[in-house]
Amino acid sequence: MQSGKSEEGKPPPTFGTSFDVAPYIVLWELTRACALNCKHCRASAIRQRDSAELSFEECKRVMDQLKDFGKPIIVFTGGDPVWRPDLFKLVYEANQRGFITAITPSATPRTTRSVIRELKESGIARLAVSLDGPDKESHDSFRRVNGSFQWTSDIINWASEFELPLQINSTIWKGNLQLFEKLAQRAEEFGAVLWSAFFLVPTGRAVLDMQISDVQAEDVLLRMAELCVNAKYDVKATAAPHFRRVLLQHLLSDNDTREINSLRPSLRVGALRSYQSVNDGKGIMFISHTGDVYPSGFLPIGCGNVKNESPVEIYRHNPLFKSLRNPDLLRGKCGICRFKKVCGGSRARAYAETGDHLAEDSLCAYWEQASA
Secondary structure, three states, X not given: OOOOOOHHHOOOOOOOOOOOOOOOEEEEEOOOEOOOOOOOOOOOOEOOOOOOXXXXXXXXXXXXXXXXXXXXXXXXXXXXXXXXXXXXXXXXXXXXXXXXXXXXXXXXXXXXXXXXXXXXXXXXXXXXXXXXXXXXXXXXXXXXXXXXXXXXXXXXXXXXHOOOOEEEEEEEOHHHXXXXXXXXXXXXXXXXXXXXXXXXXXXXXXXXXXXXXXHHHHHHHHHHHHHHHHXXXXXXXXXXXXXXXXXXXXXXXXXXXXXXXXXXXXXXXXXXXXXXXXXXXXXXXXXXXXXXXXXXXXXXXXXXXXXXXXXXXXXXXXXXXXXXXXXHHOOHHHHHOOOOOOOOOOHHHHHHHHOOOOOXXXXXXXXXXXXX
């Protein structure tokens, strides 16, 4: 099993380009097809591929356009990207163009040892698997397919065998909140280099009643901050950008609001390090299986389609993307918060709950009486 942080304990290079110009990461949904039936599925995945999926040639053209961004990380996701018969060729083509690539295969019998081996040979740089419970009962009940936990364990073992860095993604929701410590322990046992805790957004199959409270979220984020200091793996939060505020308060002082890049490298752990102030549409771009472009997979407001418009032009110039990168437009308590430039709240959650992508994030418990 692999363990530990980046090579020789050194932080990876930070992204040096303004997020107004290029994203840090491009999430690319190659297909919506998947054999799982997860309770929270953003894509509301189905059991067959869509005839309108981007073709191999269309995907190559999009890759050529993405080069204008420089070299953002490309994450091939789904659905289950393993359903694409041209997956290995797509990974190869991305690597030929100099992109760092990662993949999030679903834990099903489709993802075999030979698939993992061929992904490594094609040039994939990181493998990410979902683990939403520390045991068969808790994980399989969330994924709603018996055997998913075992298949997840198999994929993790094969990743170790072929020396593929492992990322573990865990959805934090009401049903597994009490299992947080066991999940954190599992991430270490499985040799993860990064544990990403996704704070559920009520979109797709996920509903508001599944979401934890803001007070519970604050407690989880504080425990994640402790892991940033003590764990053998890096830690990041997805759809909870206020983790950066918690880390700043936890690692420095409550009155220190310096930009993340001003921190000394030893404090740039987890979200404070390479993810800077990444948020929906700000350092993130999502391309759907049919080519529609969104600020993220959890903020389903279409901004154009790569079949007839450059993804670079959409990211840089679409009014929605531009508004998401302007913290002065935020409303509610997010708009007056002194941490809005390094946090900004989950724009996806704000939209899912209110229909306003600039509204405040209900999952943040922080409130400043002085600012109010």
